[in-house]
Amino acid sequence: MKTALILTCAAMTAAAQPPNVLFVAFDDLRPDLGCYGESHMVTPHMDSLAAQGRMFRNHYVAVPTCGASRYALLSGRRPTSATDDNDAFNAMPATLPAQPESWVDLLRRNGWHTVSMGKVTHEPDGYRWNFPVNNDSGRTSATFPDMRHSWNEIVHDHDRWGAQNYPVFAYADGTSRVSGVSPAWEIGVDENGNSLPDDAYPDGQMAQAAIAKLREFADDGTRFCLAVGFYKPHLPFNAPKAYWDLYDPATLPAPYPLSTPAGANPATTTNSSEVGSYSGGNDRAKLRHAYYASVSYVDVQLGKILAELDALGLTENTVVILWGDHGWCLDDYGLIGKHKLLERSLESPLIIRPPASVNPEAFAGVPAEGVVESIDIYPTIAELCGLTPPATAVGSSLVPMLRNPFAPGKNHAYSRYGSLTTLRTPEWRLTPG
């Protein structure tokens, strides 16, 4: 009886506590998930998260490139000409500002223990590096974090790829991509042709590191913000063979839309800054198969983390956010890559499973159709945690849509890239010609 009383009191106390935050970013993840109606995709863990929380069917990022999209998400600011490329984190303050630099900093200032793991900002380990050669390899020394005031810990183990290589681009043999030379995908097999294990690539190792960190938090009773940034499905589309085997290339759906927009630069239909030159037919079909394998691979890594959250009894008081940093043209419009103001480049998945205090069972699994933006995540986290965001965080809290998927979305989402801007209303994408 005494034990039961103690447990009851502990549960009541826990329910009154502000929630933990588990934020999981996926690099270049399109809404190609089963829960988004893509029935060919094998993504059971993301689908399960959507069934338990709220999936946003019309979520748009600020800029269709990693650094700028992540800067907008974390700072809560709309992109400007100074923050719409991969150097956007240059706008983060060097010295401690009066107002938080990000929602992570807001949480840190209010007592959350904040941890970055993998690619949460732009750099794959959270630190700026000197690049004497190029962005793909040859890093010489770390300088300072992308966000200097947000993290209590930045956790990263380079393992066999070494600190000099860019882990986003890792191949199983410990090498990293060299632009224009390395293949765009890898079927991970051992010397006997059997599938490599999950930890043959960095994301499998990251899942284990996240699990270890959650166990630390549970042991110590730490109120945490854990941000995990998986590297896949960014190029190169490398995954253990077991994930390639989940798909029959003969039955995969065609890209959509098929036609190239009028006025598009013809060179972009055969050349991408990301893949290099590419041809038609099998080349493009293989790229799609490889991408899907990478998505299923990281889906399983997410599943491991969520299972640990359950096992540790942390699910009830943890908000979980799944976010893709932008879309990707996977031969849609006959184009490859992300650096375009097109629907396929700007849409990305957003799934939020709120803590039990928000009653996620109400309308669980019913998607919200309203238009929302990545900058809305900042005020959402603040509201769920009982905090006030600074005036510079200009998004709108999504908590009403977490409670009721039929609550209205926005009139429009704003995105830009280079000198071009675009608006997405509930019905149209409006882009100056």
Ligand SMILES: [Ca+2]
């Ligand atoms: Ca990205």
